[in-house]
Amino acid sequence: MEKTATLARELNIREMTLHMGPSHPAMHGTVRMFLELDGETVVSSDVEIGYLHRGFEKTCENRTYHQAIIYTDRLNYVSPLINNFGYAMAVEKLFGVDVPERCKYIRVIMSEISRITDHLTNVGASAMELGAITAFLYMIKAREVLWRLIEEVAGGRGVTPSYVRIGGVKDDLPEGFQGRALEAFKVTREVLQEIHGLLTKNRIFVDRTKGVGAITADEAMSYGFTGPCLRSTGVAYDVRKAQPYMVYDKMNFEVPVGTNGDNYDRYLVRMEEIQQSMRICEQALFSMPPGPIKIDDPRITFPSKEDVYGKMESLINHFKLFMNGHGITPPKGEVYQAVEGANGELGFYVVSDGSGRPYRLRCRPPCFMIMSGVSRLVNGGMVADIVPTFGSVNMIGGECDR
Amino acid sequence: MEESLTLKKLRERFPASIIDTHSFRGDDTAVIKRVDVVDICRFLKESPDLSYNFLMDLTAVDYLQMGNSPKEGRFEVVYHLYSLKYNHRVRIKSPLTEADPTIDSLTPLWAVANWLERECWDMFGIRFDGHPDLKRILLYEQFEGHPLRKDYPLTGRQPLIGPKN
Amino acid sequence: MAIESALGESVVLTRTDKVLGWARKYSLFLYPFVTACCGMEYMAAAASHYDIDRFGAGLPRFSPRQADVLFVVGTISHKQAPILKRVWEQMCEPKWVVAFGGCTCSGGPYDNYATVQGIDTIVPVDVYIPGCPPRPETVLDGIMKLQEKIQSQKQEL
Numbered sequence: 001m002e003k004t005a006t007l008a009r010e011l012n013i014r015e016m017t018l019h020m021g022p023s024h025p026a027m028h029g030t031v032r033m034f035l036e037l038d039g040e041t042v043v044s045s046d047v048e049i050g051y052l053h054r055g056f057e058k059t060c061e062n063r064t065y066h067q068a069i070i071y072t073d074r075l076n077y078v079s080p081l082i083n084n085f086g087y088a089m090a091v092e093k094l095f096g097v098d099v100p101e102r103c104k105y106i107r108v109i110m111s112e113i114s115r116i117t118d119h120l121t122n123v124g125a126s127a128m129e130l131g132a133i134t135a136f137l138y139m140i141k142a143r144e145v146l147w148r149l150i151e152e153v154a155g156g157r158g159v160t161p162s163y164v165r166i167g168g169v170k171d172d173l174p175e176g177f178q179g180r181a182l183e184a185f186k187v188t189r190e191v192l193q194e195i196h197g198l199l200t201k202n203r204i205f206v207d208r209t210k211g212v213g214a215i216t217a218d219e220a221m222s223y224g225f226t227g228p229c230l231r232s233t234g235v236a237y238d239v240r241k242a243q244p245y246m247v248y249d250k251m252n253f254e255v256p257v258g259t260n261g262d263n264y265d266r267y268l269v270r271m272e273e274i275q276q277s278m279r280i281c282e283q284a285l286f287s288m289p290p291g292p293i294k295i296d297d298p299r300i301t302f303p304s305k306e307d308v309y310g311k312m313e314s315l316i317n318h319f320k321l322f323m324n325g326h327g328i329t330p331p332k333g334e335v336y337q338a339v340e341g342a343n344g345e346l347g348f349y350v351v352s353d354g355s356g357r358p359y360r361l362r363c364r365p366p367c368f369m370i371m372s373g374v375s376r377l378v379n380g381g382m383v384a385d386i387v388p389t390f391g392s393v394n395m396i397g398g399e400c401d402r
Numbered sequence: 403m404e405e406s407l408t409l410k411k412l413r414e415r416f417p418a419s420i421i422d423t424h425s426f427r428g429d430d431t432a433v434i435k436r437v438d439v440v441d442i443c444r445f446l447k448e449s450p451d452l453s454y455n456f457l458m459d460l461t462a463v464d465y466l467q468m469g470n471s472p473k474e475g476r477f478e479v480v481y482h483l484y485s486l487k488y489n490h491r492v493r494i495k496s497p498l499t500e501a502d503p504t505i506d507s508l509t510p511l512w513a514v515a516n517w518l519e520r521e522c523w524d525m526f527g528i529r530f531d532g533h534p535d536l537k538r539i540l541l542y543e544q545f546e547g548h549p550l551r552k553d554y555p556l557t558g559r560q561p562l563i564g565p566k567n
Numbered sequence: 568m569a570i571e572s573a574l575g576e577s578v579v580l581t582r583t584d585k586v587l588g589w590a591r592k593y594s595l596f597l598y599p600f601v602t603a604c605c606g607m608e609y610m611a612a613a614a615s616h617y618d619i620d621r622f623g624a625g626l627p628r629f630s631p632r633q634a635d636v637l638f639v640v641g642t643i644s645h646k647q648a649p650i651l652k653r654v655w656e657q658m659c660e661p662k663w664v665v666a667f668g669g670c671t672c673s674g675g676p677y678d679n680y681a682t683v684q685g686i687d688t689i690v691p692v693d694v695y696i697p698g699c700p701p702r703p704e705t706v707l708d709g710i711m712k713l714q715e716k717i718q719s720q721k722q723e724l
Contacts, residue, residue, distance in 0.1 A: 224514035
């Protein structure tokens with residue numbers, strides 16, 4: 001050891017500092033890494049985030065409760081519907097109201113479709129960064145089919161649907177949705193089959209991911225990992241099982257777990273979660289009861305558009321809710337509501353002062369915690385392994401930096 | 403309503419440092435004095451019948467516009483803990499004054515506290531004693547002020563290049 | 568006209584300017600400066616379903632020195648702005664800039680302390696593609712507008 005050190009001094013060998021990002025194809029444009037390299041080995045690393053900080057929390061404090069919905073879309077923009085529902089549930093918890101049964105089923109279905117699109121995008125993009133562009137194209141094909149479903153229901157494509165309303169959802173599912181959803185899942189299953197064939201036993205893919213970026217369960221918990229990244233280490237924590245919300249307690253599904261906590265396990269966990277999500281969706285589609293889709297309380301929910309155009313009373317309600325200084329006013333207090341986002345526990349902490357605007361709206365971003373552990377994941381590995389590791393943690397700038 | 407086990411235990415163990423406990427909509431909350439934050443969190447994390455092993459969230463609230471005067475505690479640091487074993491959550495809050503917004507760091511207990519405390523410093527200007535590297539995380543070094551404080555204007559732009567529009 | 572009729576259909580006569588414009592508009596090398604939500608729609612437009620390659624813009628280059636068109640996809644924060652400027656400065660002439668999405672056009676829904684209110688305050692923009700995020704059809708339309716612009720401008724040699 002001493003000899004090497006002397007030799008290094010004599011040859012004037014120094015560690016090299018490398019800046020990776022912020023504009024780097026695998027860094028998704030929003031992260032910078034300062035790397036200390038010894039040859040090709042990463043000695044230490046420092047991750048800098050914040051390039052997509054766009055003041056989500058401050059902006060929401062200056063908007064009404066309903067106006068904040070569109071900003072929640074843009075947190076995790078790959079699975080916006082889960083953010084929508086998480087936020088709405090936090091406000092509903094503040095009111096102390098419960099949404100109708102059918103609304104809960106619709107929310108479960110839409111959340112799971114959103115989760116599928118998230119995992120598809122993540123697996124596709126991280127495979128593309130390893131050179132498997134076919135996998136990316138196939139997965140985007142499946143995502144496009146699912147996005148068409150979301151567009152039918154919510155009106156916007158998969159990125160910004162803003163489907164939720166406090167106390168319900170915008171509209172009921174359209175006619176014939178069940179059949180088209182089942183058709184879309186068929187396409188997704190075919191794609192997954194192909195992806196399994198392309199990646200799961202692919203020598204190059206396995207060599208690049210297996211044993212790379214591994215973390216133990218204890219460390220992962222200390223870093224606050226949740227979601228697929230925690231489950232890949234063998235901890236079966238899933239908010240949908242631990243503290244069931246909506247109607248997840250009536251659904252029959254499994255929480256896939258890994259063993260090694262490396263990139264390959266994270267990939268497998270995500271692939272299995274897609275299957276489980278489709279299972280949940282299918283159960284919900286078949287067991288969905290009829291009934292109203294929002295709370296019948298004009299002080300909380302908006303009247304539907306048809307009523308606003310057709311009934312005097314609804315028009316007045318609508319006007320009252322949208323006029324400056326009116327809107328919905330939850331009681332004073334503070335709540336924390338967690339849902340299982342695509343990357344882990346997504347929490348909303350809302351403080352209300354009894355006025356029409358949230359006094360403080362805090363989002364617990366799962367990515368942020370995972371990003372704080374990325375430097376631990378890449379240290380000691382090769383510089384080329386940063387790309388698959390970074391890809392597999394699914395960093396989403398909008399959520400991480402808010 | 404009956405007090406939950408966690409709050410009862412906290413009251414028994416730290417009678418002097420608990421200012422208040424309550425449950426609103428099922429969320430257990432304990433308001434504590436700032437000097438004992440590390441001790442209380444260590445107790446919650448390590449005592450076997452509580453074992454709150456996750457620091458789920460750490461943030462702050464600025465109560466300037468909600469009637470709190472700067473003297474009695476303008477800020478409140480809010481910790482959300484979760485116990486995987488017992489499936490419990492608890493919220494710990496600690497008031498801080500405007501003159502001295504300082505609290506001890508939780509970095510010895512949880513690795514994630516490092517970044518969360520940096521974010522809290524960045525957004526609210528709350529200092530964490532014992533933090534290894536307290537610097538801005540979301541904003542840039544040249545930025546002056548702390549945007550999530552209520553007296554910071556929404557559009558207080560401080561561009562590095564380009565006009566201030 | 569006389570020469571053309573004499574040569575028949577074996578030769579096409581045109582101006583250098585027009586040929587260069589034609590060549591340039593069908594071989595756009597994009598630099599996708601992807602920061603935020605719009606990136607998802609950029610992915611959708613680039614993948615096989617909408618296939619941006621039909622317009623000769625299918626090959627993204629992640630080095631500014633190899634790119635012709637800077638695609639600014641997503642919100643630019645004040646922290647990001649100097650980087651955007653630097654990437655733009657590193658690109659070789661002739662170069663074009665496309666503002667993709669509401670945030671790059673005007674700041675979009677984010678009128679606050681962190682966000683640049685339109686990237687045209689930092690770099691000159693040739694084509695604005697509005698929408699939050701724009702649908703792939705809008706993106707393709709934007710690329711066609713850019714092609715028209717390239718064809719009709721004076722070509723630097």
